[in-house]
Amino acid sequence: MDRVNAIWKHPLYQKYYARIEELEQNRVFCRHQMPHLLDVARIAYIRNLEDDMGFAKDVVYAAAVLHDIGKALQYEARIPHELAGVDIAEQILADLPAEAAYTTDEKRMILTAVKGHRRLREDPEPLEKLLYESDKASRMCFACPAEAQCDWSREKKNMEIKV
Numbered sequence: 001m002d003r004v005n006a007i008w009k010h011p012l013y014q015k016y017y018a019r020i021e022e023l024e025q026n027r028v029f030c031r032h033q034m035p036h037l038l039d040v041a042r043i044a045y046i047r048n049l050e051d052d053m054g055f056a057k058d059v060v061y062a063a064a065v066l067h068d069i070g071k072a073l074q075y076e077a078r079i080p081h082e083l084a085g086v087d088i089a090e091q092i093l094a095d096l097p098a099e100a101a102y103t104t105d106e107k108r109m110i111l112t113a114v115k116g117h118r119r120l121r122e123d124p125e126p127l128e129k130l131l132y133e134s135d136k137a138s139r140m141c142f143a144c145p146a147e148a149q150c151d152w153s154r155e156k157k158n159m160e161i162k163v
């Protein structure tokens with residue numbers, strides 16, 4: 001099995017993903033399921049190629065697929081989702097079968113990116129910054145029926161198509 005699908009199929013991932021799906025069923029604002037996660041992965045991978053950043057495709061996809069996995073714990077236990085997410089992601093990455101394992105360095109980069117995706121630190125690592133920017137760029141606020149009620153700042157919202 002490839003490494004990204006090993007994450008997706010991990011029981012802990014499935015458990016939290018299903019919970020997010022359930023909790024966001026009637027949400028009018030941004031959701032955090034596969035359409036969003038894969039939008040982020042693809043945007044990040046395109047930027048990775050355009051800017052010659054040199055990240056392996058499945059490292060970029062791992063960070064994207066894992067970045068919002070803590071959302072259910074934010075809704076239910078009020079734990080900020082980037083912190084809940086880093087904890088869940090760490091357990092999943094530590095538990096992948098040997099043939100789908102990420103290296104120690106890759107795991108560290110992915111976890112740093114998950115933890116930093118919500119607010120950009122001063123001096124972020126390259127994958128952390130790439131994930132942060134791709135996450136924000138993925139939202140189509142200009143075509144969102146709930147845009148007027150959304151509390152994202154004007155600077156964060158994408159009010160036109162960015163090419």
Ligand SMILES: [Fe+2]
Binds near residue numbers: 032036135
């Ligand atoms: Fe996100």
